[in-house]
Amino acid sequence: MPRLCDELERLVAIPSIAFPNHPKEPVRRAHDYVVDLLRDAGVQDLDAIELPDTSPVITGRIPAPPGAPTVLLYGHYDVQPAGDESAWETPPFTPTRKDGAIYGRGAADCKSNLIAHIGALRAHGGRPPVGVRIAFEGQEEYGSAFDDYPPSDPGRFAADAMLICDMGNVRPGSPTLTVALRGAADVYVEVRTLKHPVHSGEFGGAAPDALLTLIAALATLHDANGDVAVPGMRRDAWDGTAYSDEEFAHLTGMLPGTAQLGTGPIGERLWHGPAITVIGLDAPAVDSAASAVVPYARAYLNVRVHPEQDVKEGQAAVIRHLEALRPFGNELKVTGGDAGAGYAATMGGPAYRAMRRSMAAAWGADVAEMASGGSIPLVNALAKAQPAAEILMFGAEDGECGLHGPNERVLIDELEKTVLAEARFFDEYAKEAGR
Known part of the structure; x- marks a missing residue:
């Protein structure tokens, strides 16, 4: 973990903003650093998908042992602009550790999740008991030609399960799988x-x-x-986990005396x-x-x-x-x-069962299910490219991490448990496939 935290800080220090009117050099620098980390973690055949007006998509693979399934790992190395820097308590691209967290733009969304993938691969010495494919994009926040690309080249994304690590837990300490996107x-x-x-x-x-x-x-x-x-x-009705009224008021910064919009359960209004x-x-x-x-x-x-x-x-x-x-x-x-397009996951398959066990073991708590009011267009494109693949959405972020806002942070404990859960998932999924 000390090494992973140092590497996350080095990655956060790179202002890889893939928006118009921002320099491209930092985006390329972040790309190159992530490639180096993947190579060190045992990933082979490292390459890039180059598309018009799109930052390179990092690809790579670790061949599957005989009879083992293959898992595609997804994340992105670009970040949102910092916004009003006067609203930050610490400089957005000067990563700062305090109170058990790392602060900085992209510390949660989504560089912590890239580091979690690296950590899980290292935990297996670069030889996990499953095959691995890599798809790390560099222009997720602004959008790019990659959003619609996977169905045109399905072989690049061939996998039995996909870990979409651009999400997180409903609250710190509560392991959560995201099962739907509006x-x-x-x-x-x-x-x-x-x-x-x-x-x-x-x-x-x-x-x-x-x-x-x-x-x-x-x-x-x-x-x-x-x-x-x-x-x-x-x-429709929503029967998964959801925020309490107090959590929602805190997360959104509701002013005293204001009322929520709409009626009915919060989860139904936000996600269903x-x-x-x-x-x-x-x-x-x-x-x-x-x-x-x-x-x-x-x-x-x-x-x-x-x-x-x-x-x-x-x-x-x-x-x-x-x-x-x-x-x-x-x-x-x-x-x-x-x-x-939105997305609704198919639950209950071998990868889903393996991940629930792995997350419960890492956090020592029951796994909750939530949805997201946000959208990740690529998820739907990946589902079209590999319709039989199970898609699992989780990550090191949490409901209070401040993604896209000032003072974004990732809790080091949440990052560690994400690494443990993913590393254990490789073992559990290989066992499921062997049954």
Whole structure:
């Protein structure tokens, strides 16, 4: 563990942000360092998938012993931008150890999980009792051509099970398998009512107000309780683990006196039902606003769809709902944007059983099941490339790790238990396959 923690810190210190307008050299440096770690851990045939406008995807393999299954290990070596650095208590790319954790951008998402893979391979001296394939990408956070690539080259991803280590536990100390991901889609809504702004005193009250029209349309997306009110969007009961009200308020930073959106169990709202969030609005800024009727307004909606509902179907439901509206008699222009499919895992197979035993042993606690409101488009692509493979989603992150926000951190104890669980999984899965 001391060596793994040192290596994680060296990796976190590399600002591998694969976003436009960020330098490519650090991304390449992170790639090269991960390749060196894999080679040291016994991975052979190290190579890269090179795609247009995409950071290299690291591939490699350790051949399976006779009769043993093969496991694909997934993670990514790129990170989110740091955001407002003044909100960080320590510099984002100066990894800092304190209170049993390593702080820094990417310490949890997802460099700790890459290090967990390395540690699990080292635990077996680079010769695990299963075959191993590597798929470590370098542009997951921004998205790339790799998102849709696996079905076009299925042989590169041939495996009996896949460990998607870009997730974590519902809370520290509670081993958790993620078994479903909501789909995600973008929808844009525009309103244009006037050629130009007009005086709100002279013409307000009769002149068609684009911003009021847009607000009226957006208000129909939810009912009075905040539940999604768009017909055709699926929502089901959720019987896995979930956050308590107190945990949720803490994790989201809810202010005193505010209320959650919607009704019903939190897990159902977050993971087994739809969400529609207004994530952008084009309208005059308050500080520079003139006394005028607004002629144009636009909103950017992020739509989350039940893991088992076709994401295009959910996106189309929102578009149909908005196109049918005529707020104050005015027409809306509604268009769809990107859409990434959700995923629901098949549970109960040999890899799933082996992982449950391994995680329970590593943490000394019963294994919980949760879903994620976020999406990982590549998971669906990998499932299409190898439809018979069991897909297991877990990792060293936890519900309080601060991924994508300031002061991101990974708990060293959680990282150690992730390494132990994965190393033990190789043994347990080999036993399952031999039965």
